[in-house]
Amino acid sequence: MIDLPKSILEKAEKIFEEKKIPQHKREKILENLKNAYKLYVYEPGEAIGIVSAQSISEPATQMTMRSYHVAGSAGIRVTLGLPRLMEIFDARRTPTTPMMVIYLDKQYQTKEKAREVAARIKEVRIREMVTDDVIDLLNSQLELKIDLKKAVLFNLDKEKIIDNLKKNTKDVTIKSHEDKILVSPKKEDTSIREMQKLKSKILDMHLYGIKGIQQVVVKREGDEWVLNTLGSNVKKVMAVEGVDGARTETNDIHEVAKTLGIEAARFVIIKEASKTLEEQGLEVDIRHIMLVADAMTATGKIQAIGRYGVAGSKGSVLARAAFEETIKHLTAASIRGRKDRFNGAIENVMVGKLVPIGTGMFDLTMKADENEKEENSKSKESK
Amino acid sequence: MTDIYFNGKFVGTASKGEKFAEDVRKKRRAGLLPSKMNVVYYKEFDEVRINTDSGRLRRPLIVVEKGKSKLTEEHLKKLETGELKWNDLVAKGLLEFIDAEEEENAYIALTENDINEDHTHVEISPSIILGISASLIPFAEHNRGDRVNYGAKMTGQAIGMYASNFLMRADTKANLMIYPQVPLVRTESSDIVGLATHPAGQNLVIAVMPYGGYNMEDALVINRGSVDRGMLRSAYFRIYETDEKKYWGGQEDEIRIPDPTVRGYKSEEDYKRLGEDGIINLENVVTSGDVLIGKISPLRFLGTVEEFMTGIENRRESSVTVRHGEKGIVDKIVISESADGNRLIKVSVRDERIIEIGDKVSSRHGQKGVVGLLVNPEDMPFTESGIIPDILFNTHSIPSRMTMGQLLEMITGKTSSISGEYFDATGFTGVDENYIRETLGKLGFREDGKETLYDGKTGRQYEVLIYTGVAYYQKLDHMVANKIHARSRGPVALLTKQPTEGRAKEGGLRLGEMEKDCIIAHGAAMVLKERFDSDKYMVAVCENCGFIAMNDRTKNKLVCSLCSESKISWVEMSYAFKLMLEELKSLLIYPRVEVGEHRNPG
Structure with a gap:
């Protein structure tokens, strides 16, 4: 059975207390909650990779090549839409428009002070x-x-x-x-x-100032003064007096991975990808993007989706050869005497075997002797 | 100093470039310089370019001087009487041809009324900005630009009278409309282009209304009565040809009824309809696979010497047959000689194409559609006077596309078909809408073009008035008969044992990469297996070395050519994969097949 995650249980508990729901009702509600939750959990054998890929790429095809769209009033031109999405998933070394959002400490929450910090940051x-x-x-x-x-x-x-x-x-x-x-x-x-x-x-x-920060714009965001920059340098900016380092953001994935670690980079990938899709008015479930981000960061280093990244590090020789650079993979495999264990989908499609996904994942097995015993007992009963 | 370039080469300088260019033009107009010469002054580079070379696009314009067109009423009168010709106007400098570069220095008025002091030229007619196909569209200026473009593209696909000597021609493929009509609503250029002698459509009665959902999404409901009377009917001609080729060694093809000894001999039945000369007779009804020209050729590869010497079976059958999926009647036969001097036979097969569900039809305004339903005339809506429309055109096709030209064409066509006069609807200068409406009113119709219609099935009057009129419709060269295709079993490619590709080869429909992904995403592994089983193959594999073993038929035993004694088992795999294993071997890569436990049922 699937248990409800901690966060949901806590939330439910909180609501129970607020609404003063009696104990017997609580149990019933929790059970319904469990059933509802179960519907959202993937079943064993579901091809989540392909479902995610399709769920992201289908809306991505609807994105036009418009990249001139200006974001907000900040006055900084940003790469948006498909080009930006490609940048994220290709794990490019530097984004075309590296950007930071810098939050400030409480004592710097006036326009003048914010400007002062901005002047210190700008290169x-x-x-x-x-x-x-x-x-x-x-x-x-x-x-x-x-x-x-x-x-x-x-x-x-x-x-x-x-x-x-x-x-x-x-x-x-x-x-x-x-x-x-x-x-x-x-x-x-x-x-x-x-x-x-x-x-x-x-x-x-x-x-x-700080190297790489080409432009700084002081902006009012809600009830707070925020700095938007063109150019990114997390390490140095976080050390600047008046900057709230814990909340400071950048869109440079590699820089985050270097300074804050792979988990933070994973978070930036998720955030940037979903932001890009959202800006274009497309709705993609965040779990699809999370899966992609997981795949990109699972090794501890950032890997692109593509020939030199995730797709290039697949286990199966045949699957890699079928994707790109066929000769490279086949020669390398033959030199090293590689084996293909036929665990993936692509290899099995190639040879015409049953794909170990969905209904093809399961086998019916039984022990021969136990079977005999049962039959024996049955025959005794009938007698 | 201004640099002067002649056909791209530097030739000299002038002190005042602009004036120099103007002088050249004056001299050209006076006939002192060739009229095919164009000159342009570039302010930004301060240079003059004179071009006389080939390949420049040029167009005629009327010269304007001091705010007045040089072409006067007097000239026009003389033109009408034939005293003056086009070339005379060019020679006199009233008209001149301007290329794309010189156009940059010109200031062109669209009509004579627009001319002011600064203008240098005036258009002969404002509709001249349209190309040949676009200029054939009536009321083009009332349509959105993209629709004019689509309409112009589709007029090129219309089936009509493509050549007046079509009976004498031997085109590989040809479509001919059986009863084409001259459009009632014409344009100036339709006379110039020759649309009157080579029409490509018919004037049809259109009612703009939906009909039971059968004209949803650009489909059209058409009247079966009209179809039976020959509406939008066409003939399709296809030429099959072959010649008696000569080969090395004195061998040659022979056009005749093949003997039963010939390799690949079909059956006596197949050659029954051929004449003595091996060519089918005229007016024979033929379907796909039928022999049109009987032919035998020498073998491609010679067999053993004995075979060759005896003369038995050393010819192969190479008759010309009707293409897969086509039918028709033998229309004409041409016997001639090819460029190499071989005897050449051409057989033309004609097929009557009555309009059917799925055929593509279009008006001249980019409003294309496919026939969605044929309705018996008694079930069609009818007007007060008993007129049954030929086509029911869905109302939803109008608002988003904004083809007002089509609506205007419809009432103009309606007026024309009653009054009996042709109307001119050339872009920008065509007949006035108000005049058409007035005339229509005088003829006893509503001026707005709407009519009371009655439901053919119930006889009840429709609650709304329905816009009806006459529009010129074209049958386009996309007919279902040329495209319909299905396959359950059929031929496979030799190399991969996978189904062939393409309609002409009776091919399968490919389940591609992305479709495969979808089936995987659904987890439907068994469906996927079934789909990709088209090239299923059993391979004997040696469990010791992993090589493909062979089946020794004489001993009825499986043997591995590498290992003397080893266990050999049958393995199921796609033939394409088996092929890949063999190709890898040819690349000196040794792919071993490791035989494991039987895991899943196949």
């Missing part, structure tokens, strides 16, 4: 502090004009910028001249290409 590069850049080929040096007024906003001045530059560059001499910073390579006669490389390298250099 500032040298490019943003420079109003003009010139490559002086005659003297083979780079002239960077610094916007000092802007720098003050980020608690920076020219000296700090120069310090930062010195720390992060090699083989260059850095001089200060009025409101300009002059950078010249120590090496003699550098080519134009090298100068240009140096320029873009310096301009992209990190100066302030």
Whole structure:
């Protein structure tokens, strides 16, 4: 028999107390509850994998290729719909639009304070502090004009910028001249290409804030101030003062797996996938998505759904060969002398055997001697 | 300085590019430069391109100068009398052909009334923006754009008079409408295209109403009386051809009645209807599999020397038979010579195609449908004057598709069929709707086109008025007779022993990958097993080495060619899998079959 899960029992108990339901009625209600629950439990032999796959992919086919849809008022363009869903299930290294939702501590719940935190989080590069850049080929040096007024906003001045530059560059001499910073390579006669490389390298250099956070938007969400960011860096953001690390979210699955562990990554997969489907107005039971997320994270590492992930790590040689990269799997199997035990569905369909799923899962067996005994006793009775 | 390119090559510069291009145009209009030359000035690149090469799409426009069309009433009169010809207008610079690039520099008015100071050209007719098929659609401007597109696509599939010399032609496949009509509601271009001499449809009486659910979802209910009188009837011609090929070694095909000694000889009965020359006689009724041209060919592979020398059975039967699923009457026979100089026989088989349930029919407004029911004329609704509509067209096809053109065509057709005049319904310039309604009123009908109809079964008057009219309907080249297909047992492919594919090969309907997934999702393993049993095969497998064993017929014993003494058991598997095992062996992969305990009943 199936027992009701703890959470449901607790909930029922709570309602019983609230409504003051007598004991004899409680038992009856619990029994009905049990029967109702039983209907929702999969039966042994049910092909839940295929049911999940169909339940997700059927609505996914209805999704149009629209990816320009702008989410909310945050003003950040997000990948949505099918492209995003593919991104999640393919377990791409980085999302096309990495995003974070940062919640703040109680003492930072004013607009000004939230903005202050936002300013600390947003990455500032040298490019943003420079109003003009010139490559002086005659003297083979780079002239960077610094916007000092802007720098003050980020608690920076020219000296700090120069310090930062010195720390992060090699083989260059850095001089200060009025409101300009002059950078010249120590090496003699550098080519134009090298100068240009140096320029873009310096301009992209990190100066302030958290690496990877390109944009921060302060938003009012309910009765709370929240930061939405473009770009993601969970590890650093969680450490920032004023950030409520426990509630902070990101859509970068791999980053979560690295910093918070595989269970958290599983949760992000479920959340992101169901959010994507919901946004498109599609209803998919969360348990289907949970199953996919389980399959993707079961090994402790994130695996994509596909040739290099879940499908590529199937047990059966024939099933893998039937999917993609036939030759690779067959040669590898023949070199290592692999066996196919015919436990899966695909292999059995291939050879025309009964599939061990649903009605094909069960055998009728009985012990021969006991059978005899019974027959004997029956024959005695008849006598 | 403006760069000037001639057919893509740099040729020089001009100080003022725009003026230069204008000068070139003036000279072209004056006849000093060839009329097939086009010139364009690109502001953004500041360059002039002159093109005279082939492959540019060009279209004619009337030249406008200083806010006035250069083509005047005077010219039109002269055109009518024949004093002026099209080419004269081009030579005089009144008309010019403009290519896609030069169009970028032009400012084209749609009609003469729209012209202002800035215009450079005016359209000859606004309907010229439509292509050939689209210009045949009446009241196209009253339809939604996509419907015009669908309608134009489907006119191309209409069965009609495809060529006036059809009796002399030998097309492989041809459809011919038996009694085509000229549309009552025409367009200007239908005369130019030749729709009057090559019509592709019939003017039918349409009532817009549902009928017992038999015209749901774009189906059509049609009057059996009309069908019996020849409505939407067509003929289907198919040519079967063969020639006496010559082979290496002086051997050649022979067209004649095959001898019983020939390999693959059918039976005397099959060749009974062939004439002395081995060709079937005219007006014979034939069905699929019947021999049309008797032919024997040399063997593809020669057998032993003895066989070859004796001359017995060294020819094979290669007669031409009627295709699977087709029938007809032998219509004509052509005896000619092929390009290689071989004797060539062509036999045309004609089949009468009476419209039936499942045939596709369409109006000219993208309103296609299949015939859903044939109703006896006595059961059809009828009007006060006793007119029984040919087609009952469902009301639900109108609101979402918004084909107002069809509704207008219907009342225009109705007016036309009573007054006896053709109406012009060219896009944008066609006959005025109010005029049609007035005329219809004067002829004694309601101006809104609705009529009182009576139920044919009960004789009761319908509670609502029903929109009736005459529309031009086309029978499209998608007939059930060409598509109907079913199979229970039948031929299998040689290599895989799986059922063949395709209607022509009497093939099976594939239960594909996704259908398989559905059956698995239902847990119906036995159903799946049954479905995939089509290539079931028993293989003898050696339990020792896992190789496929062989059946020694002389000793009536199973033997493994690798092991001398071993247990051999029969294993059931799909033939496709057995084939794969053998193909793996050819790739030097050794697939062993390990025989385990018998687990499930097969």
